[in-house]
Amino acid sequence: MVESVDGVGELLEDLKKSTFEKYDAFTVGEVFNMKPDELPEFIGETGHFSTIFDFSAHTLTDGEHGWYDAPKLEFAKWRAAIIQAQLETQKYGFKANIIENHDEPRGASRFLPSYAQTPDGIKMLGTISLLLRGIPFIYQGQEIGMKNAKWNSMEEFDDISTKDQYHTAREAGLSDQEALEVCSRMSRDNARTPMQWTSGENGGFTKGTPWLKVNPLFKDVNVEAQEQDPDSVLNYYRKLVALRKSDELKEVFTYGEFLPEYENVDGVMAFYRKDESKCILVAANFGKDAATIKLKSEIEKYGYRTV
Template structure:
């Protein structure tokens, strides 16, 4: 594998609206990110991915961009962003922004011009399609529920939106659209951006015949993913974008990719692939219900371990995945992947150990490093997320009570990850001196950065040690380039694997069960490099793991 500048890095995702507010308006800002750069550096972070801070009506939390060249005033100014780039550079850190180019906002100048002249030039920047027999062009259901087609007033046409109706899809078949988007990408890279997290990118390719499919629900619609999965040729569009933009700057790109075809992994993240890396969503997919959140089943440990290990083995020899426990679109990982008995500090450290040392690029989401948890809301009105409101409605329509539907939202809502970062035990968790835009999790007095910085045994301090071990001079090579080898698969509730490179071999083992487990070692010359519990550094032919215990063991060859 050709070595790249980003291979040994650790990344951190910031949801700016909830990160750190410095002007008291209840919304996090760019100045707040600058203020916390030293905190992130001290944690061991190299790459910072910032969710959208572009100008936007915020129908979908900034993933509806109305001006790709402007900073939303809620977050600050372009001068402040330039200052952020400069301050990050001083600390040898890299800034990555969201690239949202499958769709834009309905308030974008292009779409406003398209509506003003539905048969004009700008209508072809989008998908303005005639209906069929007085109905929409096809029977696709959007990712947020309801039809993907919205009538264009005063015409017999409809416009396409795979997400909210305020997020019209851009027409990648139009050379002018691609030219505009590539120009914008290069503008940001020339400014000093290190790269992009690329949103919903698999959706840019459409079947222009827009064929109907058999419905998969009582609404007579079929998930739009059916069309996305069936259509071919997205790779040509992605490769063109890479050649015209990313390649020119050695940019780091991490893609959000669902519905990829089984044989396309090398084309996406292999040598010369479309992207540097892509997120591993294999575990998240297990949380989906057949009809929605309301019929989703709790995570089964064996199934979870299996899909995680399968992902690791599939990408081995091809490229790197971006490994996550949670992000802004998911509930908190410790509430999803850990059983109730394991949701204390030991279990949180155990989950971190198994994730951070996987092969690939670790991505830590804000608050993950202190063990932030899901936030219980008292009513649906306390939620902001458009997807949560849709899923709540589905649950009620399926016959769940208000209390049951709220419990479903508590387990699955994206807003669980969007509650303000818990910096201290002061008012509003030290996030703002004003009124927070969304509820602060009441547990902030017990779970916050300030108190954990003072406690050497805290989750935060453990994350620091874990990241330091991964990046250490002695073991950094094996954790970056070493093979992933599953271990102890015959042991129920044991999550274990080796990382091996030439004469280095390290075992990462964790006991997700309630009972103590004993693992037979290959020899008696073993040294524990890190553990989430107090154990001696040298062990013999056996290692005994208590419930929720994790150990990183140097086993040599």
């Protein structure tokens, strides 16, 4: 933990015993700057919380001085961060797996290359998140594949940190347009635009004036349209959740070990979920070109079928 919060463990433990523990409550913490050996203090049977959010891949695009110098996300580093977090965490308990939240840009725009920001690419990203070991969280709009909005001026933003980052970028020498593009890409207001329910007025969210403009993509990306499309992102998410909770597979997807695989194959994120009776291979190709993988003896041992 950072020095400024030394002693917070005692406070959190007192909070747990005085409140959460009495009701067997499920609790989630946001913890940053944590060392791997501190993990059991925060999760598991004796941890301060039931789980904590996994931000390991999200901090890869943190800039040294601000959003304007944020490094471009590299797939290999993203994959390595997730794998490391999974291997460290499964020794003690579960982390909460997230793609996006109210304080970050949309995951489809952030974690997918432009060529993969399609319904199939968004489904692929969701598959990885929901089938990793841990507790998957779905943020509103993620299940229909909402992306970052198009921002035409700084006046359209509401978030104070976005405005601060704009000024930081300008002071660093970026032009007005360049600073706007940085904020458009990184602002958490992307995750705070109204939920897109229909193709009607304000995306069906309200007949009043929303606090932020509706993402212009609402005409095509909305719940109403996806309800009617069996191949939509929304219905795919429903199938994923049903698969994870099915009587046949819920045990292995909940408690099964996480084992990374094919780490030497460019663009491929793959892993096994394995317990004593089942071994599930999850593989996704984030690359632009087709990738070939050879099934290993681990799968042949159990026999295989697609699900």
